[in-house]
Amino acid sequence: MRSAARVLALIAAVSLAAPAAMAETPKFAKNATSFTLDNGLQVVVIPDHRAPIVTHMVWYKAGAADEVPGVSGIAHFLEHLMFKGTKDHPEGEFSKVINSVGGNENAFTSDDTTAYHQTVAKQYLPQMMEFEADRMANLELDVPEVLTERDVILEERRMRIDGNPGARLGEAVRAALYQNSRYGIPTIGWQHEMEQLDLDDALAWYDRYYTPNNAFVIIAGDVTEDEVRKLAEDTYGKVKRRFDPPPRFRAVEPEPQAARTVTLSDPQVMQPSMQRLYLVPSYTTAEPGEAEALDILAEILGGGTTSRLYRDLVVDQGIAASAGTFYQSNQLGDTMLGFYGSPRGEVTLDQIEAALDRAIASVVADGVTAAEVASAKRRLIAATIFAEDNASTLARALGTAIATGETIEDAQNWPLAIDAVTVEDVNAAAARYLDIRRSVTGYLVGEPAKNPS
């Protein structure tokens, strides 16, 4: 206890010292600029000349929530299949080049977007762009490749979800939270639908979404806009616009009427835990200022070791091994503000939930303080400053914002928008959204479920 309290005091001292260093609120990614090629591809450049390195990302405005009923998992499946090669660059060549020059690469699929990225020494950027431009238009797939890769994603699902009770609970909780939107369906897909995905599904997805006017590129690092423009015209500029992408659509959730619970019981569970998700607006769906207020609210309640929940449950009462919040703020549709906690020793989930309920009731009834808001702002804005240190982190954060409908200016001004939040804004957001009817509470327990199976 005593040592934890000392750590907190130290962090508080550091936080209090911070304002002097940022008398003026900084913009986020302030060097970012962008241009659009004739084929509709937007190219964003974030110059940063501190090291001769670049991060190159291609983002497609299509994610799991764009899937149609019955083919869940196709967005993520296509992400895998994009590594199968083209006529000019057969499978493996792209990755081999990256490895041979000491770079790294990866790709990810979310509800709203799919992205591919490499970080390499600056002189290899033209080659990265040529590879990505090539697979944007010329992907070649055949039935055996698709069937083999389908086994890979099924194995990925087995390992990441089916073999992990917490992940299975996560799927069930999201399915209960989202009553109308596709966010209730797992990004990786339902197993029984993944098993049916085939070459036709893959090509249909590729042909529908993989076109320059449905994509954008972010290049962050040791480059100038002029250099990038020239390279982009020589590579991506040659890719033909294949169609006009459909307007993006996310089904709106009905006003929630009833509190829900989800209990996943599995003998594998050694450490029980609970979570509580509330349906809240995202930066895309919120009224002006509301998402920023939710960011501050989440930070005050559960952001790190100085938050109310951590101090109450972990430090003061000592009943929790962990406690915190998360706000999935950058989504095209309505999203979740979540709380979690896991008990320490003999403490029960009921005790953790009761403490969480008290913390929530207290913030709804009595609000937050000006000091809490000021401190949360400092921490959130400081985090954006730290992000500036890493070109790859910067590119990813800016890309997520653009992929969910923000402009570059929106993203750049985010620290200013955070700075403008008032105590009243935070209290209004708490009162409006921390309503048990908007929530799902998930329990992960080791005991068998109460009914025989």
Place this chain on the structure above:
Amino acid sequence: MRSAARVLALIAAVSLAAPAAMAETPKFAKNATSFTLDNGLQVVVIPDHRAPIVTHMVWYKAGAADEVPGVSGIAHFLEHLMFKGTKDHPEGEFSKVINSVGGNENAFTSDDTTAYHQTVAKQYLPQMMEFEADRMANLELDVPEVLTERDVILEERRMRIDGNPGARLGEAVRAALYQNSRYGIPTIGWQHEMEQLDLDDALAWYDRYYTPNNAFVIIAGDVTEDEVRKLAEDTYGKVKRRFDPPPRFRAVEPEPQAARTVTLSDPQVMQPSMQRLYLVPSYTTAEPGEAEALDILAEILGGGTTSRLYRDLVVDQGIAASAGTFYQSNQLGDTMLGFYGSPRGEVTLDQIEAALDRAIASVVADGVTAAEVASAKRRLIAATIFAEDNASTLARALGTAIATGETIEDAQNWPLAIDAVTVEDVNAAAARYLDIRRSVTGYLVGEPAKNPS
């Protein structure tokens, strides 16, 4: 208590007497025959000459679960708009004719189908067919009509759902039960999506689904197949096939992982109640014999006053004001087997749920008896015999089966399929499907929810 027990003894005596009356299991709607017109319209005839009356139904193979994301309620909205008239028969004329001849009419929309029906004296059948054939092809709609009728369906939603806590709980419970299929979305639609429905949505739905080759007609009553064939050719036969309907699709549910609860709290609630829904197969999705076994299981556990739940909770313990089961068996996709109970006097929902849990645990662990199965079969088969007494009931039951993919023969043989169910079949269905992980439990309570709103 004593008098209730006497009533039960009397019913049991009647049940025991029944087998003599049906030594051979009767077919259902055994006179039903069918033919198909050149335009693809199937016409089913069920002759019944006991009274000079006919029931005429037109069924479209399109229901709420065929809607695409964002336009929930359009199937039901179009049902309303079908009464707006055509060039030859302006709004109100059809209904006026029916009323003037002492007939009655109605329409309904379900997850899987939309149907329109009239019951009239036999001589008016040709006119009914002419009216229905006309609006199958020639519906005329304009913007003011659509906007006015949209207010009507919104008011219908306010009265039937929003003003009724039990209905609101029902929506939330189904949304939690169905994690993948559209059955989790209310047939009437979500209010915020209904408010956006417009003329284009209505015409798109009409043009997609209202074509003779996506419909069937059932005529039950004082007619012969030959008479109906002639009339059908003169009326429906003139309607052009507008397109080939898409294959019917219902997203398959993932194997459920976690028990769920939904609590709706509203000061309007004077009588608390609970329900428990299990995800189970329908007649369309089940393995052979499994849906029949579920029908028998539901009947044994909660079908009427001789059922286990009613006897235990209402009669013997006297803790429940009501208790029973329902099985929504005729659905294109996986469906629900439900249990419900409401406490008497000071009894709590927990006590009702505990009794339900015991009843379910007992049937899973110890199974049912041969006498219970025999008695349930008699009651289910007897119900089909009673249905034969009413041409309209018969038409509706047969239509529901056809609309969800059964053949006429499947439906006719249903009593035989029920008769073939064994004790082992029922026990296997109970063990497989009465698993708490497959379930959602709903609570309707009067107290405020535990968190402030």
